[in-house]
Amino acid sequence: MTIPALELNDGTSIPQLGYGVFKVPPAETERAVSEALELGYRHIDTAAIYGNEEGVGAAIAASGISRDELFITTKLWNDRHHDEEPRAAIAESLEKLGLEKVDLYLVHWPTPAKDDYVHAFAKLIELRGAGLTRSIGVSNFLVPHLERVVDETGVTPAVNQIELHPAYQQRDVVAWSDDHGIRTEAWGPLGQGKYDLFGTPAVADAAAAHDVTPAQAVLRWHLQKGIIVFPKSVRAERLRENLDVFGFTLTDDEVAAIDALDPLDGSGRVGSHPDEVN
Numbered sequence: 001m002t003i004p005a006l007e008l009n010d011g012t013s014i015p016q017l018g019y020g021v022f023k024v025p026p027a028e029t030e031r032a033v034s035e036a037l038e039l040g041y042r043h044i045d046t047a048a049i050y051g052n053e054e055g056v057g058a059a060i061a062a063s064g065i066s067r068d069e070l071f072i073t074t075k076l077w078n079d080r081h082h083d084e085e086p087r088a089a090i091a092e093s094l095e096k097l098g099l100e101k102v103d104l105y106l107v108h109w110p111t112p113a114k115d116d117y118v119h120a121f122a123k124l125i126e127l128r129g130a131g132l133t134r135s136i137g138v139s140n141f142l143v144p145h146l147e148r149v150v151d152e153t154g155v156t157p158a159v160n161q162i163e164l165h166p167a168y169q170q171r172d173v174v175a176w177s178d179d180h181g182i183r184t185e186a187w188g189p190l191g192q193g194k195y196d197l198f199g200t201p202a203v204a205d206a207a208a209a210h211d212v213t214p215a216q217a218v219l220r221w222h223l224q225k226g227i228i229v230f231p232k233s234v235r236a237e238r239l240r241e242n243l244d245v246f247g248f249t250l251t252d253d254e255v256a257a258i259d260a261l262d263p264l265d266g267s268g269r270v271g272s273h274p275d276e277v278n
Helices: 026-039 053-063 085-097 117-129 143-153 171-179 201-210 214-224 236-243 252-259
Strands: 005-007 013-015 043-045 071-076 102-107 133-139 159-163 183-187
Touching: 026 053, 026 236, 053 071, 053 085, 071 085, 085 102, 085 117, 102 117, 102 159, 117 133, 117 143, 133 143, 143 171, 159 171, 171 183, 201 214, 201 252, 214 236, 214 252
Parallel strands: 043 071, 071 102, 102 133, 133 159, 159 183
Antiparallel strands: 005 013
8 A cells, every 4th residue: 555645845745644643642652653654654743742752763763664764743842942942852852763854843833922933943944954854844823824934934834734624624724825835734633533523424424435434534535635644543443444545535525515514613623723822
């Protein structure tokens, strides 16, 4: 099985489906990531604040997989935006991961009340130039944040990782990103179980029509919309199921029905608002 890769605006490419370790307990991370790698995952998404970079690194080291076959993302936490802290932060992450460089380094949140995200991204540009990361991007950025970063640094992020699932599609952010060559990644692609996504007729009917699970139908919806997705699980059977989404294609009507699940008033958000995380 080959996972499709998408080209980023800096000429590198990223596997469209990966494995996210948000809230995976540190003690379970090495096992979970090892199982994911054995199943065929090659894109792992972690972050300094998750506290499990060491487990990711241990799994990578034990896997025997060539480094150039892997795509590893980590993120700069909110209290490391200032001065030269981004360089110190990535050095700490690389040590924990056991890597010389990551494939993607993201500003985790814009923290607008501190007004230091442009400086943080400018430092990421330097880190890329120093060879500590292949690509740079942002996470949880809204259109005004993206506009400032591009206008003030002259560099367009390769990726914006945002909360995105059928009830909260952030169409304005995705459209702006598409127009400017920024790839969108979805965190919480299945709504984090915080609403009855799988019980909606749009999802249940699509799953039944293709003899797949509701989760597989939703992941396929993301993929067909060009979104990069990395569902999280610590169960091997679910890891396997989440990877098995390339043998069917949703119809245009099925995609449109899932699209229609977003109330468009912002009420579908299940995570924090980027303007309120500081």
